[in-house]
Amino acid sequence: MDITSYLQRILFSGPIVPDIQTLIAIHEQHIYQVPFENLDIRYNQLFSLQLEKVYEKIVTQMRGGFCYELNLIFNWLLNKIGFSSKLISSRIFDDAGNPGPEFDHMLVHVKTDKEYLADVGYGDLFIRPLEIRAGVQSDGRNFFKIEKYNDENFLLSMSPNGIKFQKKYIFNLMHVTPDAFEEICLYKQTNPESYFVKNTICTKPTKTGRVTIFNNKLIEKTTSRRFEDIITDENHLKKLLRTKFGIELGLSM
Template sequence: MRIENYLARISYTDLHQLSLPSLFKLHQFHVYNIPFECLDIHLGIPIELNVESIYKKVVNYFRGGFCYELNTLFNWLLNQLGYEANIISAQIINNHEPGPEYDHMAIWVKLESDWLLDVGYGDLFINPIEIKPDVVQHDGANYFMIKQLENNRYSLLMSATGTNFKERYVFSLSEVAIEKFESQSQLKQTSEDSHFVKNLICTKPTENGRKTIFNDKFLQRNNGERHISTFESESDLVKCLREEFGIDIKKYQQRLEEMFHFSF
């Protein structure tokens, strides 16, 4: 695994220095260039939580991934570059209640202060968020705030306007071994109740908005305007993935046609 190939994958061409501005750029470039996606679940390809497999998929094969993959890989990169980065567990809020432990993976970086990083949520922050309770932070698109729940437990809230905040997940600042996430990763790949089994998703932000594949729809937000188009066939989906996200799954198209559970 080569650091320079990973940096090229995220279009990071700066001469890297161990600094807060560099950490911000790494996070920005990662979310702009590597999409959140759960295609393998619909292609019947098992997702393995080890750095070598994820590196090959994301860097060599120009794919994306979901939280366990992308944050595992980014955490590895940060440590290779000299940052004090740790994997942490988070619990996604659904119906005002947190999910199970290891429901989500995020990253805690200690650099001048404590920072929350997350390149594997889907639609979240572009820049790292300082773990500084009750301070509103803006990433250029949305507003975020951290609430302290207990000594080592926090809540992340998000708002489009800076006034009405919605809780996204709760997290603890305790390093967690990647193996701890294996059970939840398997459930998200196989359970009929899994959001990722029910829905095919591929998304990444752009400088002016976001583009997203959600089942048989392609959604684009650009400077506040929204456009939605519907795929008429699996071929349209494959073409959109290639042209809009740089993901080539043409060799899996027949498998997708056999497994795809949406009516075109």
């Protein structure tokens, strides 16, 4: 495991120093280059939270991954560069407005001269890290608010226009280790009621919009248009993964 290969994987070529400019740049590059995807679940292959195996998948095999994988390896990269960063937990709000269980989602808390929230594993959220402070922030696409939820937790909300905000998740700044996520990670991979067992997802933003595979559809969106195509069979799916995401699935899939 080395950071040079990792930085090449995300096409980052800037200065490697632990400052806010570098944090913003590598966060953006990670989001643009490494898709959120649950293809292992589709092909009945359990993924691991062992750091070496995640590195092999994301960096060597040029795959994407799940929130636990993506933020786990991103935190490792930040630490190697010299950032003060740690893993933290969050609870994602469901459609009824209720927060999920603890360890529902993994995040990264980063300290420079200020404190930041990093998340390269949500699927469709902020492109740039957010400062943990009151007030509205923008990543150039959407607007975000971080505010106190209760004595222990913060609330992250998102808006397309800076006016009407939707609750995304609550989080606290307590450091947690990867093993704390293992039980719910296994549930999301194996339980028939899990959203990620029921659905196949591969998505990443582009400079002008987003490209997504959702079950049997390819969806490409820009600021001015939306294109959908039906995925006809397994060969068609693998071709789209290769051409749209740079993912070459192994023979076992």
